[in-house]
Amino acid sequence: MKWFVLYEFICTGIRNRWKVIESQLMTLYRSPFFFVFLYLFLYGFHCLWNWSEFMNINRNLELSAINSGQQVSLWSLYPFQIVSVLLVGVLYFLVSLSINLLFSFGKKAKETFRTNITDFFRSLTRQFFQFVCILFIGNQCLGFFQYRIYYSVLVVMFWTGLFLFFIIQNGELYKRLFVSSDRSVSFLSHSLGYVNPILFMFFVLVLANV
Incomplete structure (x- = not known):
């Protein structure tokens, strides 16, 4: 009987601890900086795993x-290349902010943008580093097929799918955030969410050539 009570006590403790861990993980996942931490972890692990090879490349x-x-340039050496990615992220946020301010036609659109600017930057941070994580993992996976005949086809499919994914995510973000109180549709909420992916692709090309 005592063993059964002890067993129940241990199982209850494990279940409670798991619920706490699960709750903390879900809170972290919902954070706008989740993909920032994930990318830092992936990049750090990648550098440690291939440290000898990267040191040879640096030499x-x-x-x-x-x-x-x-x-x-220091930023072209491992592991400092990550600084270039972070700088591209900052530039992307600044240019996105400038474009949104430029195309916020009318008092109502500007007021809507100012009201949602905090949520906008949080969502933009999450989306940008979500893309970076997918890009990083995808490039690592594509590396296994580098010497295959169909490698170029896989690259095109990967980039096209990633671009379409961003269009959908960005369009939904703008529709959700930049709708005025009277539910009117402005250029900011209707069109700019689909214009920004072009800007995003520019930074993709910058990332690819870093």
Whole structure:
């Protein structure tokens, strides 16, 4: 009987602890910075796992720069390349803010934008680093097919799917946030959510060439 009571006590404790952990994980997942932390973790793990290879790449870059009489940018070396990604993220937020302010026609649209600017930046942070995480994981997976004949087809399919995914996410974000109190449809809520993916693709190209 005592063993049964002890067993029930242990199981109850485990269930309660699991509920607490599950609740904390869900809170973290809903955070706008979840994908920021996830990307930092993935990038850090990737660097540690391939540390010797990356150090060889760094040495080769430094030797090539010395032979050509040039200097190596710190941001082109591992693990400092992540700084470039973070800077691109900051630039993306600033340009998005500028475009939204530029196309907030009328007093009503500007008021709607000012009211939702905090939620906008939180959602934009989540979307941007969600894209970065998918891009990072996708590139790692595509690396296994680099020497296959159909590699280029996979790359095109991956980028196209990622672009369409962002269009849907961004359009839904603008429709949800930038609707005025009288439910009127403005250029900001109706069209700009589909214009920004073009801007986003520009930063994708920047990321790809970092």
